[in-house]
Amino acid sequence: MFSKTCRYGIRAVLFLALNGKGAKRFSPDTIAEALEVPRYFLAKILLQLSRGGLVSSAKGRGGGFYLSEENLARPVIDIILELEGKEFFKGCVLGLKRCSSAKPCPMHFQAIPLRDGLKFQLENQTIRELSNGLNPIQILND
Amino acid sequence: MFSKTCRYGIRAVLFLALNGKGAKRFSPDTIAEALEVPRYFLAKILLQLSRGGLVSSAKGRGGGFYLSEENLARPVIDIILELEGKEFFKGCVLGLKRCSSAKPCPMHFQAIPLRDGLKFQLENQTIRELSNGLNPIQILND
């Protein structure tokens, strides 16, 4: 479904949402240890998310990653588009050049409504909303 | 969504379903040219499908790939399970060790119903059914 990059990224963002009360900052190492994911790899993902405006960061002593109000107000889908690419929810599931109900491939009407359904949900839910009422253990590996 | 292996494989199976009236056989080259996919790569995919009992083949002069009655009666999902692996429709979309509604990850209730919906459709549709009423151009690239 999602790449490891994307899976780690979503969980890291939610980790920040759940633990960041009071302007706390977190290093990639701290997050990676909590989520049990490769630390250097996660550091790169956080950097990419930072470039995409999905997370905020501060350099130097006392610095680290965190979520600003703006970050929290972003729709969840933006995490996925940033890490999987802008085309993730576009195009034919069988890889054909065009995708339309006018000339549908054999799987079009089975797959596209479901994909569009997920897309709609993620477009209309902010990171804050997704993290609300979430138990911190829900992003942990066991 | 699907890997290239899986996308090429599904289209190749449907090519055989649509063109195989009258016990015709097709070489990987013929199929690859029609579908505009890499021929040697497709040959490997067809071999894997053959091992999985999704397509049939005959060696030697006049041989090639085709679909038997048994092949046509297989559910569409088996193509995907063969080429993506048996775990494709299983497990947590965020990669967590366990997936259950008892301890759901943040995306569980958004993603799992949709995935299960697609799974159910593909389990309950045979290759023959999927190919019925299909226009051959629907598996072509343009």
Place this chain on the structure above:
DNA sequence: TTATATAAAGACGTTTTTGTCTTTTAATAA
């Protein structure tokens, strides 16, 4: 029996994804 056509097997190469490590830049505390 011989030539030919074809799948099967397997070696090899390229690209993308995933993962690791070191060096540089910048912010803060003392």
Place this chain on the structure above:
DNA sequence: TTATTAAAAGACAAAAACGTCTTTATATAA
């Protein structure tokens, strides 16, 4: 100002996915 801390940048490497090619086995036709 100096030491320390932490993100940013970038080099490197392993694994998986994607793709190509050659050789071998086998069935059919002549």
